[in-house]
Amino acid sequence: MMDAAGPLSGVTVIDMTRVLAGPYCTMVLRDLGARVIKVEPPGPGDDARGFGPFIDGRSAYFLSLNRGKESIALDLKNADDRTVFEALLNRADVLVENYRAGTLEKLGYGWEALHATYPTLIYAAVSGFGQTGPYAARAAYDMVVQGMGGIMSVTGWPGGEPTRVGTSVGDITAGLFTAIGVCASLKDRERTGEGAMVDVGMLDCQIAILENAIARYAVSGQAPGPLGARHPSITPFESYRAADGHVIIAAGNDKLFAKLAHALGLPGLIDDPRFADNQARNANVDALKAEMEAALTGESVDHWLAALEEAGVPSGPINDVAQALDDPQVRARNMVVEMLDPGLARPLIMAGNPIKSSAYPDPSTRPPAPALDQHRAALLRELGLGEG
Amino acid sequence: MMDAAGPLSGVTVIDMTRVLAGPYCTMVLRDLGARVIKVEPPGPGDDARGFGPFIDGRSAYFLSLNRGKESIALDLKNADDRTVFEALLNRADVLVENYRAGTLEKLGYGWEALHATYPTLIYAAVSGFGQTGPYAARAAYDMVVQGMGGIMSVTGWPGGEPTRVGTSVGDITAGLFTAIGVCASLKDRERTGEGAMVDVGMLDCQIAILENAIARYAVSGQAPGPLGARHPSITPFESYRAADGHVIIAAGNDKLFAKLAHALGLPGLIDDPRFADNQARNANVDALKAEMEAALTGESVDHWLAALEEAGVPSGPINDVAQALDDPQVRARNMVVEMLDPGLARPLIMAGNPIKSSAYPDPSTRPPAPALDQHRAALLRELGLGEG
Numbered sequence: 001m002m003d004a005a006g007p008l009s010g011v012t013v014i015d016m017t018r019v020l021a022g023p024y025c026t027m028v029l030r031d032l033g034a035r036v037i038k039v040e041p042p043g044p045g046d047d048a049r050g051f052g053p054f055i056d057g058r059s060a061y062f063l064s065l066n067r068g069k070e071s072i073a074l075d076l077k078n079a080d081d082r083t084v085f086e087a088l089l090n091r092a093d094v095l096v097e098n099y100r101a102g103t104l105e106k107l108g109y110g111w112e113a114l115h116a117t118y119p120t121l122i123y124a125a126v127s128g129f130g131q132t133g134p135y136a137a138r139a140a141y142d143m144v145v146q147g148m149g150g151i152m153s154v155t156g157w158p159g160g161e162p163t164r165v166g167t168s169v170g171d172i173t174a175g176l177f178t179a180i181g182v183c184a185s186l187k188d189r190e191r192t193g194e195g196a197m198v199d200v201g202m203l204d205c206q207i208a209i210l211e212n213a214i215a216r217y218a219v220s221g222q223a224p225g226p227l228g229a230r231h232p233s234i235t236p237f238e239s240y241r242a243a244d245g246h247v248i249i250a251a252g253n254d255k256l257f258a259k260l261a262h263a264l265g266l267p268g269l270i271d272d273p274r275f276a277d278n279q280a281r282n283a284n285v286d287a288l289k290a291e292m293e294a295a296l297t298g299e300s301v302d303h304w305l306a307a308l309e310e311a312g313v314p315s316g317p318i319n320d321v322a323q324a325l326d327d328p329q330v331r332a333r334n335m336v337v338e339m340l341d342p343g344l345a346r347p348l349i350m351a352g353n354p355i356k357s358s359a360y361p362d363p364s365t366r367p368p369a370p371a372l373d374q375h376r377a378a379l380l381r382e383l384g385l386g387e388g
Numbered sequence: 389m390m391d392a393a394g395p396l397s398g399v400t401v402i403d404m405t406r407v408l409a410g411p412y413c414t415m416v417l418r419d420l421g422a423r424v425i426k427v428e429p430p431g432p433g434d435d436a437r438g439f440g441p442f443i444d445g446r447s448a449y450f451l452s453l454n455r456g457k458e459s460i461a462l463d464l465k466n467a468d469d470r471t472v473f474e475a476l477l478n479r480a481d482v483l484v485e486n487y488r489a490g491t492l493e494k495l496g497y498g499w500e501a502l503h504a505t506y507p508t509l510i511y512a513a514v515s516g517f518g519q520t521g522p523y524a525a526r527a528a529y530d531m532v533v534q535g536m537g538g539i540m541s542v543t544g545w546p547g548g549e550p551t552r553v554g555t556s557v558g559d560i561t562a563g564l565f566t567a568i569g570v571c572a573s574l575k576d577r578e579r580t581g582e583g584a585m586v587d588v589g590m591l592d593c594q595i596a597i598l599e600n601a602i603a604r605y606a607v608s609g610q611a612p613g614p615l616g617a618r619h620p621s622i623t624p625f626e627s628y629r630a631a632d633g634h635v636i637i638a639a640g641n642d643k644l645f646a647k648l649a650h651a652l653g654l655p656g657l658i659d660d661p662r663f664a665d666n667q668a669r670n671a672n673v674d675a676l677k678a679e680m681e682a683a684l685t686g687e688s689v690d691h692w693l694a695a696l697e698e699a700g701v702p703s704g705p706i707n708d709v710a711q712a713l714d715d716p717q718v719r720a721r722n723m724v725v726e727m728l729d730p731g732l733a734r735p736l737i738m739a740g741n742p743i744k745s746s747a748y749p750d751p752s753t754r755p756p757a758p759a760l761d762q763h764r765a766a767l768l769r770e771l772g773l774g775e776g
Binding site for chain 2: 051052140148169178186
């Protein structure tokens with residue numbers, strides 16, 4: 001179980017997280033070689049253990065997020081369990097938690113207290129709204145920050161119903177920013193000799209990923225709306241109808257646009273003043289789409305994907321999850337890995353690690369996720385706390 | 389200009405990136421204190437300099453992504469410019485580039501060559517499909533990997549048109565994973581004394597963020613479809629109609645569901661066997677929505693947001709970008725910062741840094757983005773290469 005080979009080998013993370021933002025962060029750290037020890041509340045443990053779908057009675061969602069982690073159940077209101085927790089902190093490099101702001105402080109494990117006792121510990125807290133500000137004490141979930149943070153206002157179709165991004169980008173981006181904060185603080189600790197607190201709010205991260213929507217608002221004073229399947233300022237850069245489905249075409253400059261016009265058998269587009277440059281194409285986006293689809297709907301998706309690849313025009317299909325996971329490039333990049341667990345009737349597939357390093361192998365399997373409290377005896381032994 | 393205070397203070401990054409995935413990564417590194425020197429092709433420089441909208445003749449999009457970076461224009465086919473580039477690499481900790489796989493190799497700066505000459509240099513390449521596999525040589529853009537990677541298949545409305553996530557999550561998540569790879573490698577270098585190559589593909593990152601869509605597919609064998617504005621496995625967790633707009637409600641467990649039922653004046657929901665637990669609520673998602681909306685449409689969004697906050701039920705509005713940036717929590721968290729640039733008639737607003745650290749200040753302003761080649765003379769002087 002212990003350490004895997006990776007740039008974070010030798011780093012020990014105490015993981016008091018549940019469901020998604022926190023566990024996603026510590027999953028990334030684990031994939032980079034850190035040892036991750038989940039400290040779960042006795043009873044149900046991490047809430048995600050109860051979230052379907054289930055495989056052989058266990059949550060596939062929980063298993064995929066918690067691969068290769070260890071687990072110990074501790075009640076932090078119990079004196080014996082606090083002793084164990086403190087012994088864990090004493091040997092740890094990083095503590096990650098995603099409770100509501102103030103929860104750890106009430107237990108006596110706020111940043112000031114932790115820093116005084118464990119001066120080299122890095123403490124990362126990821127929460128809905130962060131540790132400060134008027135909403136700090138409120139709970140938030142992905143759905144809430146997707147709504148508040150603006151991404152839903154630019155996703156979906158003009159005049160249509162509000163649309164959620166189909167994966168939990170509210171949690172996942174917060175997990176990624178927290179992982180960056182942890183790794184940067186680990187690097188900095190080599191220089192300063194001191195730990196630091198990293199405070200990440202999910203809502204803040206939604207603002208951080210709005211990118212050009214903010215730039216457009218800052219310049220025009222108008223809040224941008226949803227644009228269906230197209231890019232707001234690059235044309236053609238959208239999903240287009242072919243005879244039997246849709247094709248994504250992304251021709252971001254004049255050279256690619258000329259290649260595209262030839263590939264579609266529409267060389268007249270090149271000299272059409274409505275489409276002379278990206279700015280003109282953006283102003284005439286509907287007219288261009290009509291011209292393109294008149295040609296595209298004459299042949300199949302497969303026909304056009306081959307023709308556009310041949311022509312060097314960035315393009316692709318709209319894959320469902322099954323097709324995406326079967327894509328030859330995705331397979332060649334080892335982005336579908338298998339969890340090996342004797343308790344499962346068959347290996348469970350899950351996403352691999354997208355950070356490929358020349359210095360470490362990229363295994364195609366993952367160790368099991370822990371049962372609740374599975375590593376208690378081994379951890380107590382290791383900590384010299386008997387019972388083991 | 390030089391270093392800002394942050395966990396990456398003292399780290400020098402050579403930044404050969406353009407448009408989004410790469411510049412987003414180096415923006416994050418810069419916000420964490422690294423010095424970032426953009427090496428741009430002479431002529432147009434970073435393509436994003438030409439992307440609207442424009443403020444005082446400059447791209448607001450480019451400015452927001454390249455705040456606080458330095459710029460030098462170098463033609464890597466020119467011998468003198470190669471000398472400058474190599475002098476920069478000699479003093480650098482990190483090289484980040486987002487050219488198509490093989491581009492730097494053709495110029496003699498592939499990983500093997502770089503590692504032999506600059507053994508401590510960390511080389512991070514972020515590209516559409518990564519450095520290996522059958523599509524490695526193809527260009528990709530955000531729109532292409534959103535289509536291929538599966539996220540579009542779970543975003544939007546059942547039976548509706550394909551829907552793009554309204555911000556460039558294909559680029560941004562790749563930028564974040566690359567930043568994690570760079571920071572973890574910097575930490576590891578303290579131990580090993582050696583640099584490493586980090587290879588991140590945008591398509592891989594789309595797979596990495598599919599999370600529960602993969603778990604659902606792995607268990608059922610069925611590719612999941614789009615779900616509009618709701619969560620696939622938690623109910624109620626969706627956008628609901630009120631009298632004058634929509635309210636997001638995320639009541640992820642039985643306790644929150646009971647609070648919600650009381651807040652809506654519908655205590656009968658609690659004992660209704662159709663809604664007895666999350667699994668039952670998920671199976672009867674439409675019936676529950678109808679019951680909830682019958683009550684919710686009787687009052688305004690503001691009424692319900694106040695009532696639900698009072699009741700402790702996670703909830704929120706659907707903000708547009710203007711509302712999101714004006715939110716008191718977003719402001720309190722310093723997530724809207726201003727670029728101070730004497731060349732701009734008024735300060736330009738942009739997203740702040742969501743990684744808050746106890747060890748460093750979180751400034752509310754950002755230094756200007758560079759004009760193309762703005763720092764040539766100063767850099768040459770610093771490198772002892774005359775001309776300055």
